[in-house]
Amino acid sequence: MTTENAWLPRILRPADVGADATPQGLEEYLRATDVARLLAEERAVYFRGFGITADSYDGAADLLLANRLAYVHGNSPRTKVGRNLYTSTEYPAEFEISMHNEMSYAHAWPSRILFFCDVAAATGGATPLVDGRLWLESIDPEIRAAFAAGVRYTQNLHDGMGFGKSWQATFETEDRAEVETFLDGAEAEWGWQPDGTLRVTQLRRATLEHPVTGTEVWFNQADQWHIAGLGDDAAALAEIIPEDELPQNAFFADGSPIPAEYITHVQEIGMKTAVDVAWEAGDLLLVDNVAVAHGRRAFTGQRRILVAMA
Template identity: 50%
Template structure:
């Protein structure tokens, strides 16, 4: 679709997921400066309507230019990933690498930090360098995913989920508590966890066990629609690559010693079959738009799940959260 503005626009659809895609006017071209504000306003409209918008042609080449692109949306940046369970590196103030996970594996669809006491409302992804193959950031509408589940399964998740972590003290599987909470001060960690309404206990070996009771389904504050909002899929051993779950479980004496795992809120196990149904629903509504160098993707984190395709070659994607 071509508009009378200084940008092009179209909608991409897969199942119940829709993403707005915009192409900015070439830098230095006629109307580029005047069209920048119109482009942002249209991006806001598409984000409110569909929950995800990709903007091509911005020419984002480094962290500074990415930061500037995010700032145009006027949202306050989250400046720390404290408490996050995935590996990422702070590049600059409020700018992080996307999850650093081996390129040969995909990252399943999820809502960022939905296991935490508070979470980002929006996610901004900036592609400095697109992969040779794969590497897209797929999305999935959370209301569409939820509606695709049978009523009994929805009811089990509506009651909530319980996330459990074992964070070692410097040597072991997964992240240490020092890396997770960005400090070596136990008192500071305890204060953070109390504010997060988490249960916790230190182990004699210097590790830390954390239990967090969180929602499985959320009512979106703007649309009022119920949406899938949890990371049970990611925290469950069945999400591990084929063959790795058995290897991991063979290294520990109890599931309590897994770096992270999840149950239903009442502590009952989540069967593999339940999560297989969730993953199948997510696949039916999964939408993937390939990255281009210099592009920006904005996602309503409460409304839309995101993930990462496996890829080959170099890939450089930054993220900010607001």
């Protein structure tokens, strides 16, 4: 296995690009820059020291993300706070979030993610980043081979009361027909249960070739969906809810169970090979969502990171 990490995200400050240390300075720089090329070369870029605030965010964000996407079919707990702008997650501060590519379980996923640090944590709270190629190469070959046919994801989205997210929150609508149309277009299997729960099954790839570089990367969220990925909470949840009624779960492509030790290995390798850059208030972080996976370190304080996708 390979565990050496030579890649680091790029940090660009006003002095690095000859720009004023203001939101307008960043906007001028971005208008004169081939952002697609910059991101393809660097994979992740921090824009630091430009004094970005919640009030000045949209100017730079519109230049970095041409069309912001709604977080439809997203599985993380978030709150919408602006024009397709969300809290990054509302998962409790004391827990780490393992490495993942945003919505890699879905039929379509964002190619870019833009994080904004409105309030930095008192301690901790970095967004670890991992080169997807390195993550793939560092996973035990036997485990990589076991995932060759892909991952089968299952969801049970309740009708307003229960564990996990409701289908209304997941799809940002109260209209069943709208959800059905979306799922048909996403090549998912689905069905309404007698209690109003929506059960969804999706077969997706475990790795992906980057559309620009052709590099193969680890690209799935089996470890986040699998019950073993919940750590100490897994056993307690399994005692309360039958396996086929869990809010979400993951299996091998043929529907057979994924061993818990495979899940633990994938998570540990992802976190081990990741690199951290501590947030500073006003930072923007642009991430290539195929080339690079991200997570979250535990923290204290009132950390507030916002995210948009395109």
